[in-house]
Amino acid sequence: MQLLFPFFKWCDGTWVGETIRGSKYAFPVIEAIHLLGLTVLLGVMVIIGLRLFGFILKHESTRDLATDLRPYTWTSIVVMLVTGFLLFASEALKCYDSSSFRFKMACLILALIFQVTIYHKATTSIDVDKRPGFARLTAILALVLWFGVGLGGRAIGFL
Amino acid sequence: MMSLFEICQWLQNTEFGTSLRESIWMFPIVESTHVLGLSISVGTLLWMDLRLTGKFMKNQPISKVSNSVLPWTLVGFTIMTITGVLLFWCQAIKAYNSIFFKIKIALLFLAAVNAIAYHTTIYRRMDEWDKASPPPLQARFAGWFSIALWIGIIVAGRNMAYSF
Secondary structure, three states, rough: HHHHHHHHHHHOHHHHHHHHOOOOHHHHHHHHHHHHHHHHHHHHHHHHHHHHHOOOOOOHHHHHOOOHHHHHHHHHHHHHHHHHHHHHHHHHHHHHHOOHHHHHHHHHHHHHHHHOOHHHHHHOOOHHHHHHHHHHHHHHHHHHHHHHHHHHHHHOOOO | OHHHHHHHHHHHHHHHHHHHHHHOOOHHHHHHHHHHHHHHHHHHHHHHHHHHOOOOOOOHHHHHHHHHHHHHHHHHHHHHHHHHHHHHHHHHHHHHOOOOHHHHHHHHHHHHHHHHHHHHHHHHHHHEEEEEEEHHHHHHHHHHHHHHHHHHHHHHHHHHHOOO
């Protein structure tokens, strides 16, 4: 972690970080957008998760549903990453010391890797609905990882 | 007769309110559950609303999306209501003094009116327009209005943490 300290310090000192810190409204506005992004992203994950479990929208294949939802998934992920970085830049040194932040980043990296590998494979495959074990495991892992990111994020403000 | 302020004061100072506010773990747990519950409540309702606006899953009958999604939305709202009441209970004075809390309650009220209006009128005639593309104006309006209200509720709720 110490290797990364100069990076955190640099982020903290960028004009983006300083501008947001110096503004009364920037942080709350960005934070609110971050939260709306969370609603959409975790909402998508819950819907696809429930479909992978076979609980809802059974008349439509997981693949079709996921295809309909994919633009929302990736738009919300991009919104989260952009607003998240802005929030981070405004308090990078606080984040450096925060174990919640480290937990969040670990979950985030795993979640993103999972999203573009196994999850992508499951939600684009034709026969995932015939393999309930694989479908459910994928759903559980995705939900645990993404909710882990959310939980870690909320915890930054507490711990 | 107690004033609204006195009721808030009393509520927050009950033994339960005080211990929840001062707890190390319970308060963060309740607050986190309230935030993550957004995904199950608004996160699922959003797809119902988008279907109503005609922007999403156009080839699926509205009744099927509705029957699939709304039970989970209700589960989400139950979680939100319970944790929301607990959060209010332990910081009622802060809520009483917050303009954002008042905005949030007003918007929640409008969202309830919108939902009731939709379910008691056009929803009952769904047979006639279940597969219509685009859905009738009243249904599209209910969808867009709901999305706008929930964005407002989330933003107002988040901003209760700040005082401008």
